[in-house]
Amino acid sequence: MAVSVGIVEDHAEFRKSLVFLVSSIEDYKVIWSFGSVEEAIEKGYTPDVVLLDINLPRMTGLEAIALFKSKWSDAKIVMLTILEDEYNILTAIKNGADGYILKKTNPQKILDAIQQVFDGGAALTPMVAKQVLSFFKDEKKEQEQASILTKREQEILTCIVSGLTNDKIAAMLFISTQTVRNHIKNIYEKLHVHSKAQVVAKALKEKMI
Amino acid sequence: MAVSVGIVEDHAEFRKSLVFLVSSIEDYKVIWSFGSVEEAIEKGYTPDVVLLDINLPRMTGLEAIALFKSKWSDAKIVMLTILEDEYNILTAIKNGADGYILKKTNPQKILDAIQQVFDGGAALTPMVAKQVLSFFKDEKKEQEQASILTKREQEILTCIVSGLTNDKIAAMLFISTQTVRNHIKNIYEKLHVHSKAQVVAKALKEKMI
DNA sequence: CTGAATATGACCCCAAAGGGCTATTTTTTG
């Protein structure tokens, strides 16, 4: 059974090339190709894989990802674009894209990407993968520098996130409840928050603990 | 000028195969290969790319990444391992690996990876890329747990996580503070918690919002 | 060595949160 492919690309020339490229392989079958998201949603039927441009008239490819995913929940989405900036890459990934390939990539790699996402993997061209990974590394750096809190404050922060009351924290650390409260006040000031709920949200979202 | 490659792999058989594979290409040159991190650090000299196993005697490949990077700051590190769990993948990336390839990958892909990282990109096999991307998407675990809560309760949960007081929540939802308190009590009962700090921790850890 | 940062502890005040009730209206669902 051939892999069915849908294509959304507004440049007619390039769209034709894509259709030709993908159709040239026996295992793949282009079941539709359109110049806009709206047409694809309206007229396209369930594909295994969608090749999706980002710069499109009216609705962008980024917005279309969720739409396609909700309409065809099993379809894999491969972004195929010239855009290789952090915003577009990360947004596509967060929205659920399974692959992100640059148009300048060698055509064989586009076919590889189709196969890879169809097999349940993800497909990223090396330069895109690089960006994704460096985003990770930056996250780690921020984590490390986030130690504005003193050792004691971090201990108490951990207790707060565990849901302990001040009395329990005091008992656990063998200090008075007053001292716990003072540390908490200092933590609040440093993190610019005003309640335990806020401090827990901040600590977990910014992976401070 | 050929790309110089260093290899750290403790299985002698597989190490030999790797040396043979990489050396078979004119553009690549294996300048050293060792069975442990310690040997590589001591005897190896600056390579362009290091192929690095994770399961190694004494020091693991994960720990070695930082070491190699500090010794040879321009060297690219490609993990080559059978481990494809989240911990190993993410740790390798956070520690600065430029590639993560599974041993079961087709040999040509290993050579591709060397070229890709040498060219300044990153190399991930599709299944690894998949894991990295799903980490990004913050793929909420089971939705069932969240659906214990009613729509209203989820709205209020979101407000709590945002750090709002009951009064603010009431004002925002155009209901009385008492009603907010009642909803919160119900949320606490359903989630088996007893404070806002606990509910925030639970909601964020279990990705309920 | 000395001053700054940290850790400890206390006081007051009152706002906020939490637990236990009951009760009505609306919405959902079998």
Added chain:
DNA sequence: CAAAAAATAGCCCTTTGGGGTCATATTCAG
């Protein structure tokens, strides 16, 4: 339609938390 679930709102009382100010011992870095 009738029962169940959800949303609304009120009451009581107690505990906890948040903000301000002050004070002392210890630790750490210039």
